[in-house]
Amino acid sequence: MSRRVELFRCLQGLLSVYKPPGQEIAQFRSRLAKKIANEFNKLPWETERIRTRVLTKSDDVKLPSIATEIDFVDNPLVIGRRFLHGDVVLNFIDPLPDYASGLQLIGVGEVGAYAYSDAIHRNVYPKSYHLIGMFGHASSNNLSTGSIIYRSPWKHITRPKIDRIIASLQFKARSASLLQAGLIPNSQKAFEALSNPDRLT
Template sequence: MVQFRDAVSAYKALNGLICVYKPPCVPVKQVMHIVKTNLCRDLNALPGRPIEKRVEIVGSTTEPMQVKLVPNYADNPLVCGPRYINDDIRCSWATHLGLFSSGVLLLGINEGTRITYKINVGRPTRAFKVHGQLGKATDTYFWNGRTMERSTFHHITREKMDKVVAHMQAAHQKTMFEQSGLQMDSQQTYELASQGLIRPADNKLPVIYGMKCVYFNPPNFTLEIQSVNEYDKYLWTLIHDLGVQLKSTAYCTAVQCIRQGKFDVDLALLRKHWSLEHIAYNMNMCQEILDENERLLKPESAILSA
């Protein structure tokens, strides 16, 4: 763990990217506020810079006067307040997570805000575990919505689930190529696909690269989805559509981001570890990953058209 001798050196070291685990039902802005508050708390607990001195001239004006340096009480933290406040720390997120979503969240601290901007432009893929439940449909497609319909699900087997999921993945990939004006059996499409993941030109267009069922115990199931430009309501809709194609109903119960680019949940800091020492250590680990994968900071060339 990183140890600091004083607050000044600690503050100068807080320039980079960190990976935290966002809890569900906690907004991203609140996560950033908690991180900044904890950093200020730990910085103010470290030894600060010496209190400034002020010049004081004493004695009678008719005699030689004495010049002394005395403590400047106006610079005392008990008078002027804490050395570090939340406004002294800049923080930004790389890609947003919805209110009810949890998982990997990349935050930039101070100069690290430039890194989050570059990652956002580069649009790395994200992997999610989307949990669903069969037998009920809600008006929001999520567990907190109003129940609209109930149905049976005992006819659904693992084989049927895998077949429908594979069909949905193929349909999304076909739509992705159709929106670009490319033919699935053309040489141009093959050459573009061989160069790597094809990203849409419109950063608001969700693209699904992979989808599979990793857990099935009716009525509960879990899908692992790899995508880009997705958002929480779009993932909820996928669960609803899956239930319809299975000739039943389904709604989403939870969304967890397990990976963003090269950053996964094993690297993410839990809420109890959002402190200065753990954040500084995590920042060093994230920097090592960035150094090994410089492509994350370079914008991807958009291939697909909106």
């Protein structure tokens, strides 16, 4: 059976985790690192190793004797918890805002936190957002968690007005996806990408 330390060194790669809304990234990172460390601490302890010592006697001409004793280095009563949350290397790739929820991609370990994260940043993958709003309310922090500071009637809002706003948002999102995909607007490559919208989503 592999030792816990060897299994911990194999923890390299990418992790996709759901992030709930209203949670800070630093707090989310700390909770995730503690959870990983606690799960590794629950694994079976390492088997006790035998340490060999050579006992020499200066006043005796006999050959030195060899003694064996139990090595208590890996004993949990000596070292306490083997893994702490500071031992877990996590790199949040393009972290979500505190108020957002969704799948968060995380690089784990030295390889995942640096090599894989850099590769994903270089490829510039497009992202998809879903927005939820409420008509007639304004909050102190522009989020649903803030206190309502203004109420307004919204009967004047009609379907054509909403369609115009949505069309404007779609245009801005399409332009942003072009820039994020590394395409120059008003170029042939951009035209070919826009003629096939599946390339950008």
